[in-house]
Amino acid sequence: MTGFLSGLVRLRRGPWELLATVLIALGVVMLMQPYVLWLYTYSFIVTLVGTVMFIVVSHFPENGR
Amino acid sequence: MSDTFADRAARATPKPAARRIRGLSDRAIAWIFVAPTIFLLLAINIFPLIWTINLSFTNFKANRANRAVEYIGLRNYERILTDSDIWLTMQATAHFLFWTIFFQVLIGFTLAWLINRKFKGNDLWTTIIVLPMMLSPAVVGNFWTFLYQPQIGLFNYVVAFFTGADPSSFQMIGDVALAPWSIVIVDTWMWTPFVMLICLAGLRSIPDYIYEAAEIDRASKMRQFFTITIPMVLPFLMLAVLFRGIENFKMFDLVVQLTGGGPGSTTELTSINLKREAFEKWRTGYASAYAIILFVTVFGLASIYVKALNKVKER
Numbered sequence: 001m002t003g004f005l006s007g008l009v010r011l012r013r014g015p016w017e018l019l020a021t022v023l024i025a026l027g028v029v030m031l032m033q034p035y036v037l038w039l040y041t042y043s044f045i046v047t048l049v050g051t052v053m054f055i056v057v058s059h060f061p062e063n064g065r
Numbered sequence: 066m067s068d069t070f071a072d073r074a075a076r077a078t079p080k081p082a083a084r085r086i087r088g089l090s091d092r093a094i095a096w097i098f099v100a101p102t103i104f105l106l107l108a109i110n111i112f113p114l115i116w117t118i119n120l121s122f123t124n125f126k127a128n129r130a131n132r133a134v135e136y137i138g139l140r141n142y143e144r145i146l147t148d149s150d151i152w153l154t155m156q157a158t159a160h161f162l163f164w165t166i167f168f169q170v171l172i173g174f175t176l177a178w179l180i181n182r183k184f185k186g187n188d189l190w191t192t193i194i195v196l197p198m199m200l201s202p203a204v205v206g207n208f209w210t211f212l213y214q215p216q217i218g219l220f221n222y223v224v225a226f227f228t229g230a231d232p233s234s235f236q237m238i239g240d241v242a243l244a245p246w247s248i249v250i251v252d253t254w255m256w257t258p259f260v261m262l263i264c265l266a267g268l269r270s271i272p273d274y275i276y277e278a279a280e281i282d283r284a285s286k287m288r289q290f291f292t293i294t295i296p297m298v299l300p301f302l303m304l305a306v307l308f309r310g311i312e313n314f315k316m317f318d319l320v321v322q323l324t325g326g327g328p329g330s331t332t333e334l335t336s337i338n339l340k341r342e343a344f345e346k347w348r349t350g351y352a353s354a355y356a357i358i359l360f361v362t363v364f365g366l367a368s369i370y371v372k373a374l375n376k377v378k379e380r
Contacts, residue, residue, distance in 0.1 A: 017372060024365035031362060032159035040155070041146045044358050051365040 016057035023050030114360075121354035128347040141354035151355070153330060154338040160245050161252070161320075161334060162313050166306055168253040173260030174302065178294075180261070181268040191265075195258040202255070206322025209251045213237040213323075238324050244331050248320050252313065260305045267301030268294070300374060307370040314363055335359055 007015035027047025030039040089097075121141055125134045145151055176194060180187050197205070212220045213236075221232040237247040271293065279289045317336040320326070326333035326341075339359065343352035 021369050021372065024369055028362060028366060032155050032162075034156045034159075037147070037149065037152065040152045044142065044146055044361065047365050048361050051361055051368060054365070054368045 011060050013057060013060040013062050016060055017054065020050050020054035020057055023047070023053065026050070117353045117356055120350050121357050123350040125350045125353075126347050127343075127349040137350070141351045142358070144351065145355050145358060150330070151335075151338065154333050154335050157245065157330070157332060158314065158334045161248060161316065161332075162310065164246075164249045165252045165256070165313050166309050168249065169257045169260045169309055170302060170306060172253065173257045173305065174264045174298070176257070176261040177264035177268055180265060194261060197255045198258045200255070202319040203322050205251060205255050206319045209247075209254075209323055210238065213247060215239075239328055241328055241331050244324055244328055248323055248332050251323060252316070252319060255319070256309060256312075260309065263301050263305040263308075264298060267298035270301075271297045303370065303374050307367065307374070310370070311363055311367060314359070314366075 004015045004018075008019070023046055027043050027045075027050055030043035030046060033039060122136055122138060123134045124137050126132065180191055180194070209220075212218050215221055215233045215236045218232075218237075220237065221235065224230065224235075225232040235243065237243050237250075275293055275297075276289060279293060284292070315336050316334055317340065320332055320334055321337060324332040326337045330338075335355075336359075339352055339355050342348050342355060
């Protein structure tokens with residue numbers, strides 16, 4: 001957990017990509033779940049933030065560099 | 066020494082043209098070759114994407130192109146993301162996506178594993194199994210509507226044979242509960258061979274000496290399956306899931322031919338709904354926003370899959 005947080009602070013690719021992946025997956029689940037309408041409403045913004053974040057952070061340096 | 070074609074072409078090139086070409090750097094010549102492709106890519110992919118993003122903020126209607134176009138900000142997105150009918154089509158798509166991928170991976174991997182065991186005539190069986198994916202989706206949709214006919218359809222008779230039910234007592238594409246499963250069955254029938262071929266490539270890429278080493282270490286068949294076969298086929302499986310996931314998210318032709326989105330809107334997938342908004346209701350701006358939402362979702366999913374694939378390959 002500490003490694004993950006320090007990776008985020010030091011702008012390392014691994015933890016940021018993980019965060020973006022979680023956001024995309026969360027957005028897709030929110031988009032397709034059949035239970036709560038407001039989750040569906042906010043799904044697109046979550047997926048969009050995750051996708052844009054993924055594109056940006058894939059240019060960050062790898063861990064340990 | 067014989068005169069080659071290149072020598073003859075070089076001699077035939079007019080002197081001023083040859084001088085001009087000789088004056089260009091390697092980088093410039095590379096650009097000349099690549100430029101047409103880049104131009105086509107920009108014209109066919111990038112420009113329509115940017116244009117669609119632009120239209121998604123307007124109330125443009127393609128059937129009233131002369132009407133003044135008004136910028137309405139995020140209102141199209143707001144309408145789509147609060148529309149319970151579109152939410153239902155998303156759920157129908159999720160059902161279709163989940164179950165088709167589940168069955169295709171399960172059956173495809175099992176078939177690949179069976180075909181990979183050397184037996185007489187396995188090439189013939191491979192050819193027979195891959196036949197459905199060579200057919201046109203429109204043709205498949207059409208003939209499955211006949212197979213699903215309650216009175217004359219073969220499918221109902223096969224189910225009746227195994228269950229003892231009356232063949233005309235159920236309708237696969239006319240029943241609200243069964244229709245979503247009818248499209249899952251047809252897509253699974255058609256695309257399982259594709260997953261099987263990818264899995265087969267994965268299974269055939271595992272060197273025999275790994276299994277031989279496992280045999281020497283007295284690893285059981287079950288252990289070999291879970292510690293050698295599955296991990297080494299996993300990148301191929303993930304590739305199959307990626308391909309099928311993206312393809313099925315965009316699924317249109319097969320389902321339109323089979324059910325037309327009905328009964329009601331139980332099998333109306335997002336792409337069918339999108340086509341209705343764009344070309345039946347002519348709400349072009351609204352449909353553009355809808356398309357952008359689907360695009361971002363598929364793009365996001367593809368990013369996750371590619372990352373996962375690279376991770377598995379690194380192992």
